Amino acid sequence: MPSIQLRSATVDFPIYNARTRSLRHGLLRRVGGRIQPQGDLVTVNALRDVTLSLHAGDRLAILGGNGAGKSTLLRVFAGSYEPSSGTADINGSVSSLLDITLGMDFELTGEENILLRGAFVGMSRQEVKQRIPEIAEFSELGEYLHLPVRTYSSGMMLRLAFAISTARAPDILLLDEMIGVGDRAFITKTSKRLEKLMDTASILALASHDTATLSRYCNRAVLLQEGSIVMEGSLATVFKAYEATSPSDNLRQPS
Numbered sequence: 001m002p003s004i005q006l007r008s009a010t011v012d013f014p015i016y017n018a019r020t021r022s023l024r025h026g027l028l029r030r031v032g033g034r035i036q037p038q039g040d041l042v043t044v045n046a047l048r049d050v051t052l053s054l055h056a057g058d059r060l061a062i063l064g065g066n067g068a069g070k071s072t073l074l075r076v077f078a079g080s081y082e083p084s085s086g087t088a089d090i091n092g093s094v095s096s097l098l099d100i101t102l103g104m105d106f107e108l109t110g111e112e113n114i115l116l117r118g119a120f121v122g123m124s125r126q127e128v129k130q131r132i133p134e135i136a137e138f139s140e141l142g143e144y145l146h147l148p149v150r151t152y153s154s155g156m157m158l159r160l161a162f163a164i165s166t167a168r169a170p171d172i173l174l175l176d177e178m179i180g181v182g183d184r185a186f187i188t189k190t191s192k193r194l195e196k197l198m199d200t201a202s203i204l205a206l207a208s209h210d211t212a213t214l215s216r217y218c219n220r221a222v223l224l225q226e227g228s229i230v231m232e233g234s235l236a237t238v239f240k241a242y243e244a245t246s247p248s249d250n251l252r253q254p255s
């Protein structure tokens, strides 16, 4: 059965050559993970001591202010980030629609990129080859698939990236905001495909600032602040806490 199990997962980003002196005497700030200066090294604690279990049927809403750690948490779910301490056990196939153009080579053609990016998202070469006609049809790029991706408009590139990233239904689907790709007609098509993937995924995690969207797709929620889960529970309870969080609640001196 698909599952995600995080035990005391912490993600730290060491920043070398940062101006630790000015940071130590830094201004009040409203956003981001905790900044810890240690000698010449600065560490940003993007995620701190997160323990969380997700099982089949869970649809998790992830809330928090800018820099609270939402994308970092999703990247740990995706296996893109290993916790610096603690553990993350992920069981099941994962589709992450976080960085959909990552792994594409703009010098290669659209079709070559289908093979490249397909492998990047975990498909075998044979599976990608079988899926090329369907991906090509969904992207509606036609003859452009034989031209280098650098000749595409940004919307065309996103069409291709979206078509590849959503080509197969995953057990675990990860989304950072609902993505709308392309022109009006294409957005309708992408929304339909996304909704289908969301319906069929065993586990869904969706980070968003929009509580109406989260209400529509999720059945439990967590609220992050400075990389820690400060509240976990029903959507109603967590939304109330999120909406009550005034910007000044995050206003504190760097430690």
Ligand SMILES: Nc1ncnc2c1ncn2[C@@H]1O[C@H](COP(=O)(O)OP(=O)(O)OP(=O)(O)O)[C@@H](O)[C@H]1O
Pocket: 013, 031, 032, 033, 034, 044, 045, 046, 064, 065, 066, 067, 068, 069, 070, 071, 072, 073
């Ligand atoms: N590659 C990185 N290097 C250094 N620090 C990082 C890196 N990625 C994220 N951070 C830091 O980690 C913290 C959490 O960032 P994250 O992107 O997870 O926040 P978020 O909740 O998704 O924010 P937003 O709502 O603004 O997208 C922030 O303080 C950010 O500065």
